[in-house]
Amino acid sequence: MRVQPSVVLYDTTLRDGSQRAGISFTVADKVRIARRLDEFGMHYVEGGWPGSNPKDAEFFRLMQDEPLRRARLVAFSSTRRPGVRCEDDIILRQLLDAGTQATCIVGKSWDFHVTGALGTTLEENLAMIGETVAFLRARGREVIYDAEHFFDGFKANPEYALATLRAAADAGADWVVLCDTNGGTLPHEVEDIVAMVREALPGVRLGIHTHDDSGVAVANTLAAVRAGCTMVQGTVNGYGERCGNANLCAVIPNLQLKLGYACVEPEALKGLTALAGFVSEAANLPPWDAQPYVGRNAFTHKAGIHVSALLKSTAMYEHVPPESVGNERRVLVSELSGRSNLQYAFGGDSLDPEQSKALLDRIKALEHEGYQFEGAEASLELLLRDEGQPRPFELESFRVIIERRGGEVPRAEASIKVRVGDRTVHTAAEGNGPVNALDVALRKALSEIYPSLSRVRLTDYKVRVLEGSEGTGARVRVLVESTDGSRRWGTVGVSTNVIEASWQALADSLEWHLLREARDTARGATATAGDASRAAAG
Structure with a gap:
């Protein structure tokens, strides 16, 4: 040129x-x-x-x-x-x-x-x-x-x-x-x-x-x-x-x-x-995701056949390198995905063909139910985790009560019982709404055991009614975005009950943070041990 x-x-x-x-x-x-x-x-x-x-x-x-x-x-x-x-x-x-x-x-x-x-x-x-x-x-x-x-x-x-x-x-x-x-x-x-x-x-x-x-x-x-x-x-x-x-x-x-x-x-x-x-x-305007060059979707790939080609050469579906304008490549996993999407996004090459097919079938079935993983990469990553891996916490039960007295503003109270290893924690908290009360109660139950959760906060909460013709009995999809100050991640929940859908998204958000923190700690320990070993050998 x-x-x-x-x-x-x-x-x-x-x-x-x-x-x-x-x-x-x-x-x-x-x-x-x-x-x-x-x-x-x-x-x-x-x-x-x-x-x-x-x-x-x-x-x-x-x-x-x-x-x-x-x-x-x-x-x-x-x-x-x-x-x-x-x-x-x-x-x-x-x-x-x-x-x-x-x-x-x-x-x-x-x-x-x-x-x-x-x-x-x-x-x-x-x-x-x-x-x-x-x-x-x-x-x-x-x-x-x-x-x-x-x-x-x-x-x-x-x-x-x-x-x-x-x-x-x-x-x-x-x-x-x-x-x-x-x-x-x-x-x-x-x-x-x-x-x-x-x-x-x-x-x-x-x-x-x-x-x-x-x-x-x-x-x-x-x-x-x-x-x-x-x-x-x-x-x-x-x-x-x-x-x-x-x-x-x-x-x-x-x-x-x-x-x-x-x-x-x-x-x-x-x-x-x-x-x-x-x-x-x-300007207080939402970013234009499909904007050429700088939009979040400008270098985002979803179709399995596209991702398969990207693994061979990014030039096949990208007219310029995303980093030339400070953007980044993203690969989505959805009902349109193939094994290549898993391989690119999550190292799915370690899965054998049968495992990949089973996982993709599960993702497609969930999306048919109303789940959407394009903005919920953390929930998707949790689907890919080893089923034998212990979970940081498991829900035993929760209850949410909303009370309104006279002309007062309604208040919500949530009680929750979760199991962490062999320990069961039962607590309650109030909030300015049922979802907020549930969020506060869950953090209260886990904060003593997992202090790092104090850094996690919700930055966005969206509810979408999936079948409007069903009226108030329709299924809803809840998308939650969270941050710990250095990373952002999204999670999703789907149910005919907005509280249950919110619980799914909230629980995924905290679980993803705890699993990622444990993984980072393990990698740091491995690196430290390797440095010590090399120093001793030297």
């Missing part, structure tokens, strides 16, 4: 990305994200519109005290208003007060928008663009000019659309960015139009800004780069207005790994998956 020139990355997660429905970054969120984008290697980080709201104004004040280390922070605004001098326009004064070295100015490129939205003349719009760029350049600011609705404008009136670009370039704009604001342009159109712009404006540095309303924002960005754009604007996870912006989590690896353009250092690219997760967490 021929190495191409470098491409400049312009991140607008904090401005365009924040316009997605459901996102409302706090000032602290914006500061944290800006610093993380800087650490990753973005060249420009657009922080927001200083004059649009107090939050963005405060953000820029904070960033003046502790500037980004490598990236250029960008303040965004529009051209001056019709009939108002730049010196008298409050939005431009607020833009300068933001104190950023780089500014981004948006202006109209579509004649329909000039007359219909701005309500001014085509000539005044050209003056607004040129005078605003010159005003900012004269005050030492780098100016990135975003040509709003450029592709729609070019298709409607190419001469005028190009005239708006010339107005910005002639006034000294450092970058001229072509925006597919409505997201309705297709890749072949983008490539053709960018090529014409490049020919009409030789020497002008071009950028691309696309939206995903037609599902092709990433493809349009790649097409624009191939045609001559050297700046790409986008957002982490594709967040943005309506259907979102070009997703930098796909744009960057496509440019770097597939097309040979230098965007970030290879080691930095390995932080892409972590960056995607960080931003989704800050």
Whole structure:
């Protein structure tokens, strides 16, 4: 693959990305994200519109005290208003007060928008663009000019659309960015139009800004780069207005790994998956598991025939190594699995064919009953354990009582009897619900014997009704996610009784932790004994 020139990355997660429905970054969120984008290697980080709201104004004040280390922070605004001098326009004064070295100015490129939205003349719009760029350049600011609705404008009136670009370039704009604001342009159109712009404006540095309303924002960005754009604007996870912006989590690896353009250092690219997760967490949005490159499922394999091929060569079902973008390979075991899935995921090559078949038949039967092991790898691993291996605890009985008096909040009490070796422990506990009470009682019964359980806590609890037509008598599946501070694992339970299903998932969670801890301790003892033996021999 021929190495191409470098491409400049312009991140607008904090401005365009924040316009997605459901996102409302706090000032602290914006500061944290800006610093993380800087650490990753973005060249420009657009922080927001200083004059649009107090939050963005405060953000820029904070960033003046502790500037980004490598990236250029960008303040965004529009051209001056019709009939108002730049010196008298409050939005431009607020833009300068933001104190950023780089500014981004948006202006109209579509004649329909000039007359219909701005309500001014085509000539005044050209003056607004040129005078605003010159005003900012004269005050030492780098100016990135975003040509709003450029592709729609070019298709409607190419001469005028190009005239708006010339107005910005002639006034000294450092970058001229072509925006597919409505997201309705297709890749072949983008490539053709960018090529014409490049020919009409030789020497002008071009950028691309696309939206995903037609599902092709990433493809349009790649097409624009191939045609001559050297700046790409986008957002982490594709967040943005309506259907979102070009997703930098796909744009960057496509440019770097597939097309040979230098965007970030290879080691930095390995932080892409972590960056995607960080931003989704800050946005308080669930991660997109099927997201290309950085999604949890991007390198997850389920079908037995696929896994069988992976054992021969991962390239058969992976277009790039997952570690190149900081992701990891996962192999699931389900009713679609074959022996290869067991071999890859759990060292099932130690099982003979009959054992493997029996285990797979059992998994398929359980999934037919409603179990699902894709998010419950710990429960699956417990199925694979040696049946002769002693269990850390066994349930003898439990009882849960829910009491509500008058207008009081209902309280739950659980009593439980478990056997640990030759010892039987009987205890009770209260909780704010039946499942919580059962969880507290179980931990109380086991904590003296297994102190490490104090580190284990539930991080997620989900209930799904499997046969809605059965009403309140339907079977339910309970999925529990747990952590001990360093590892996360999932467990599952299924029953027509939600308490019983919850018990199965809770018991599996604690049992898996105890068995894994015992295994780690045994391995550590073996390693220590081996070191001592080698030292003695030496």
